[in-house]
Amino acid sequence: MRGSAAIVGVAESDLGAVADGMSPIDLMAQGVTRALDDAGLKISDVDGIFAATSQVRLSALALSEYLKIPSAYLGSTIVGGSSFMLHVAHAQAAIQQGLCEVAVIAYGSTQRTVGRKSSSAREHNPYETPFKPFLPTTAYALAAARHMFQFGTTREQLAAVAVAARDWALLNPKAWEKKPLTVDQVLSARMVSDPLTVRDCCLVTDGGGAIVMTSYERAKTLKKPVVAVLGCGAAVTHNSISSMPDLVTTGAVQSGCDAYAMALLGPAEIDAVEIYDAFTINTILFLEDLGFCPKGEGGRFVEDGKIAPGGSLPVNTNGGGLSYCHPGMYGIFLLIEAVRQIRGECGARQVKGCEVALAHGNGGVLSSQSTVILGAESTV
């Protein structure tokens, strides 16, 4: 399986605040057509569709109708923001099995325009809802509180994650946030769910994007440098936060292990790390769970600029969900950035000599974890 499929096209749709009346499927289609253009392929080449969004119940059907691809191999696994990492794994398997040859993976969201309440309505949970957790933030706040209790992690260390993301965003022309951010600004921002202020939380934007995948052999005939899928892993530990076995250890331990094993690589060989930073605590938890620092050391690991531009480990080089864009299910943007880093297309934020990148998706409330490791042709 290692390296059997490749990502050959990537694109964002319009981001930030999109035109009135744009639908999530409009944004998916925009992403797909731009990503196909990036790959040098046409809609008529596509025979696999993978799609997910919180706003359209049958999104793979809707996209198939929209693009008039009636008999595509369909996948619509939805596990929140990590859905697209699973789509990559599923598309790789489908391509290897000959079930499809060219697959598109698409996402679209207009949550900023239509509002969070209508874009992703919360389900009633009789064992949680009566206590009015402000979800998802409260769930991540509980994890952050526990991490602070067990390991002495500080609010300043959490804030350092937001500052590093902002510093990367200032190097990305597509990023939503355009002004610098300081630790003090994060700490003094409006408290949402203690210890997380609004600056510890991801943005609320519109946006979408798409990825095109095909076999490694066919990828070598296309116009962009090959970016091979070297490893994939996924794990689900719970759905609601009160059922999470250990609030300071996520399923990323398992998903990372599986992805590294398949890729025959370890954390030391990753050149660029793209991890789902819905909240500042996420970056700390996932750096630990994916083996970039020991458990409990994440706060101290991030506090001195190590993950910021110029630091020793480039993390969330597009500015992340905290400062670049976050339409609700952010995972696809991690994959897009990882591909661009390996291709060397990232301009001012380019990681020098990037050959291997890791994209790690998170879904629900630390519930679903999915890791994808991508590599240049030289790594296959």
Next chain:
Amino acid sequence: MTGKPDSSPLQRYLAHLEDGELAYQFSPAADRPVFFPRVACPYTGNADLEWRVSSGRGVVYATTTVHPASGDPYNVSLIDCREGFRMMSRVEGVPSADVKIGMDVELRIIAQPDGDPPLPVFVPAEGQS
């Protein structure tokens, strides 16, 4: 088969709350508690889950103060109950900022307005230092 079955796991749980009890399930085969209530044991798949009543003693596992856009801040906590299950609740009787991880707490079942079911909340345990 006609008519509805006797009760769902949620109905049983709420009926205990109406009686002033916090109920949880216990799996004899797995020898461990199960919470939230289910129709089958997740460890064995057996449907023979026993209903038990909690002592109402627990420890705060994680805690946060929610600051709503309007209205007063309030506590949300995860409580590790003595019987070995964890649940979401809130700690009352002290300012939310004074609720600490590791604090011993005990159950209070409180009535709710508008016909909502009684709510299992916690307060600092007697003799809490």
